[in-house]
Amino acid sequence: MSRRGVLRGVGGYLPERRVANHALSTFLDTDDQWIRERTGIAERRIADPRQTTATLATLAARDALDHAGMAGSDIDLIVLATATPDHTFPATATKVQAALGAGGAAFDIQAVCSGFVYALATADDALVRGRARAALVIGAETFSRILDWGDRGTAVLFGDGAGAVVLEAVEVGEVTPATGPGVLSTYLRSDGRQHDLLYVDGGPSTTGQAGALRMLGNQVFKQAVERIAEAMERCVAQAGVAMGDVDLVVPHQANRRILDAVARRVGVAPDRIVTTLDLHGNTSAASIPLALAAARDQKRLGPDQLVLVEAMGGGLTWGAALIRT
């Protein structure tokens, strides 16, 4: 017998306030055409000042729990990926735990845009080892609060949002790495030598301030294509399947041109890729579960499908996970 973390529900939440590209050109030297052509982004959502990362995370988690037909009290593990926590401590996950009436353990993970993949792998390990029965894996961000709104190279790219999935520990019997439901393989990597390509110029131990996001965009772009392709190929190979067997690729939504370049490199047809970044820009750790929720709403997420999620972000960090629904 072997135990797997099986996907039971997906959910998402986007703040009400929409900010279209043309609204940014009222105070930045940019325009809608440049942003659309270079990134694929049309608009982003900005959280209400009364909303925090925990607010967004809780709403996304409730959506995922509804989809799973479960209650907060069924959950005994929350792993929340965020680079924009409510407070330096305690973890934002503990606020969500209290709001949902969940038990067990709750903690945050920080791997920036790769955070959701890291959180998923961490939660899956706990389920497989029997440390938890049902986990919420959340990606939630309020990136609007760490942007330099005078920097056109970064301000146009990011937005706020949250997404979540419910994983449940299930005894799946005698299965090969590629058969049966659940998380089949995960692949996580980082390279701290590339810290300065994408970082925030503050923090509790340096400036005592939250700081603002800084990025060498074109260098990040080149790294992203290579790293993401590597993660996808390794993750699929670990499970013993071929890229052609994957039904749905759910990428971190950073830039349309990155998605296209990766798809060409690994040989994935465009109709197998879920793309939502036109609607909300780069929401960092939230973007994969938001895209999963969009796939659910578009009825693209069905039973017995091979779903490959992937991301790259600050650190640099990168990774992928292969899930059979």
Ligand SMILES: CC(C)(COP(=O)(O)OP(=O)(O)OC[C@H]1O[C@@H](n2cnc3c(N)ncnc32)[C@H](O)[C@@H]1OP(=O)(O)O)[C@@H](O)C(=O)NCCC(=O)NCCS
């Ligand atoms: C940021 C990004 C869209 C810039 O596109 P690019 O084609 O690489 O553009 P460059 O950085 O080479 O800049 C080209 C020109 O556009 C300008 N530019 C940058 N942002 C602009 C904007 N919002 N509007 C108009 N012009 C802009 C630059 O100043 C530069 O002008 P110059 O030639 O006069 O110096 C692109 O590099 C990117 O998406 N990188 C990955 C970023 C990312 O996804 N990060 C998160 C990873 S999780």
